[in-house]
Amino acid sequence: MTPRISSTALLLAALLAGCGPRSTTEAPPATAASAPASAPAAAIGPLPAGANDFTALVKKVGPAVVNVTTVQAARAQPGQPLPPGDPLSEFFRRFMPPPDQQPEQRSQGIGSGFVIDAQGHILTNAHVVADAEEVTVRLADSKREYKARVVGSDTLTDVALLKVDAPNLPVAPIGHSAQLQPGEWVAAIGSPFGFANTITAGIVSATQRSLPDETYVPFIQTDVAVNPGNSGGPLLNMRGEVVGINSQIYSRSGGYMGISFAIPIDMAMDIAQQLRTTGHVTRGRLGIGIQEVSEPLAQSFKLDSARGALVTAVEPGSPAAKAGIVPGDVILRFGEQAVADATALPRMVAGTKPGTEVPVEVWRNGASATVRATVAAAPNPQVAQAQPAAQGVAPKPTSVQLGIAVSELPPAARRALGVEYGLVVEELQPGVARAGLQQGDVIVAVNGQRFGSLEDFQRRLAQAPAGGSVALLVRRGEASLFVPVPVGKG
Incomplete structure (x- = not known):
């Protein structure tokens, strides 16, 4: 009997083209999975120590987990123009309309979410509904489907609040993420690759995890399997309470590789309350x-x-x-x-x-x-404007205590950087480079003390004890940072 795989392959291809989870490296993130649809169950207590039966948890929370489908408009992008005289150019001119006249293409994305109150509010990830023209929510029983309104979203924490007008919605119990401990069993419910109500389980690997380019969220790290389509689904403790929103994965392939991250529910609920009240988040x-x-x-x-x-x-x-x-x-x-x-x-x-x-x-x-x-x-995030690179004049060796040569920053460059005085690092010995100082850095302070001349700079270095280190405040592009540099004998 020939296996029926063509429709499944097409389904997966379509889903993977949608809004999968974000990734902390090369891959998009993800969220967690859910379980078979069933009627809401009575509240359950924690499972016995060492138990790994999640059936009661699925019956209790599964009905409150939803599948989120989005539709975005995507116009065709202009390609490279054909060279003059190319025989195909006349064909495209006559039979292919320019990109701005081509029919609008529509792409579909998938994600997950969960109902947080009887009024129809649903939490999900901001990246799941980003740029969506239509948002549809389907309940776990796969029979009830509703158009959802985006109440608000916060890209800095990746939290979005949706609203549907529907009666008798099952509500997910909300727990406290602050009580989570590494080693604790957790489970995730969501729609990986569109397979609704899939459940996966694992343990808390760490709490308060900081990720690159993520300033505001102390992530919960787990080894729960999550994949594209899981984003926005709940992370649950063994009492069947939501303790996080599955949001990201660490991956080099685009799929699950053993590390996933969730937004703490304590933070997410505070963000949701602000979005519900004012439509935006104040920080x-x-x-x-x-x-x-x-x-x-x-x-x-x-x-x-x-x-x-x-x-x-x-x-x-x-x-x-x-x-x-x-x-x-x-x-x-x-x-x-x-x-x-x-x-x-x-x-x-x-x-x-x-x-x-x-x-x-x-x-x-x-x-x-x-x-x-x-x-x-805090104002809305804005992209900082690049500043002109600082250019120095003729190098002047400093004290051999640091092993560097510097030049004074010209007045025009000082105004561009917004500093009263600075010294540009022109040359440095290999040992100094390993310490973190770079050619082109602009030194503006020593141990937090500003200086107004090359002589003043040398005088401050002379006060530093040999064998210790000084903290040089430098401007590097648009950033300011302290660099510890060892002090030698002068």
């Missing part, structure tokens, strides 16, 4: 640039350990500037929370209501100090 801001504190930097600033967030830049007129925070300060506490590392501070600030006055503990000149900053509202 706090201080107006600073920060970087991680390494062991060499901690030594340079006479800090007992590598902790906190090192301030590299302060926007003029920002809440941080008004509070007296300066580059070179290491922020150790924000309000009542200790800042363990630089990745934690943006989440703390973003989660603070604008207008709130917060005590900020900083490490400055070898001692602790506390300032009070009034958090402002």
Whole structure:
């Protein structure tokens, strides 16, 4: 008997062309899976230690998980023009309309979501419904299907809130992601490749996970299998409570490779409430640039350990500037929370209501100090404009303590970078390059102290003890960062 595979292959091809999950590397992310449709079950308690039977969990939460289908318009893109005299050019001119006159193409995407209240609100990922002209939600029983309205979406956390007008919707129980621990059993329900109500299971690998280019979300990392089409589905604990929204995978192939990430439900529900109330998300801001504190930097600033967030830049007129925070300060506490590392501070600030006055503990000149900053509202993300590259003049060797040669930054370049004075790194010894300093860096401060001349710079270096290190504040393109450089004998 010949196997019937042609329709399945076509289905998979169509689904893979849609809005699959995002990936933290080369692949798009993903979300989790769901289980067979069934009637809602009574509340269940935690399974016995060591048990791995998820049937009660599926019966309880599965009906509240939905399949999300989107439709986007996609016009044909203009191709490369044919060279003059090409015999095909006349054919295309006569029989093929230009791209702006061709009929509009429509693409379909798939994802997952779950009902969070009886009013018909549904949580999913922002990337699932991005640029969608139509959003359709299908319930687990595969019989009820509704057009959904996008109440709002937040791209920075990848959370979107949908609304359907439907009676008697099953609602997913909401838990608390803050209570999750590594090693705990979790399960995911969603629609991988369009196979609705698929369930997969695994354990929590880590919490509070930071990912590249993801500033605001402390992800839950699991080994639960998720694939394209799972995005937006729930991550569940063994009590059948939603503790996360499956959002991303780490993959080199585009499919599951053993690592997946979920947005904590505590954060997602706060975002959903703001979207429901105002249609957008308001975040706090201080107006600073920060970087991680390494062991060499901690030594340079006479800090007992590598902790906190090192301030590299302060926007003029920002809440941080008004509070007296300066580059070179290491922020150790924000309000009542200790800042363990630089990745934690943006989440703390973003989660603070604008207008709130917060005590900020900083490490400055070898001692602790506390300032009070009034958090402002963060503007919409904007792309920073590139600044002209700084060009120096004739190199002037500095003290051999650092093994570098510098030149003074011309006045025009200073204005372009927004600095009063700086030294361009023209040459450096191999050991200095390994320390992190690069040719073309513009040095503007030593251990947080600005200098106004080459002589002043050399004088500050002479005060550094041999065998230790100094923290040079440099401008590198549009970024500001501290670079710890070993000090030799001068």
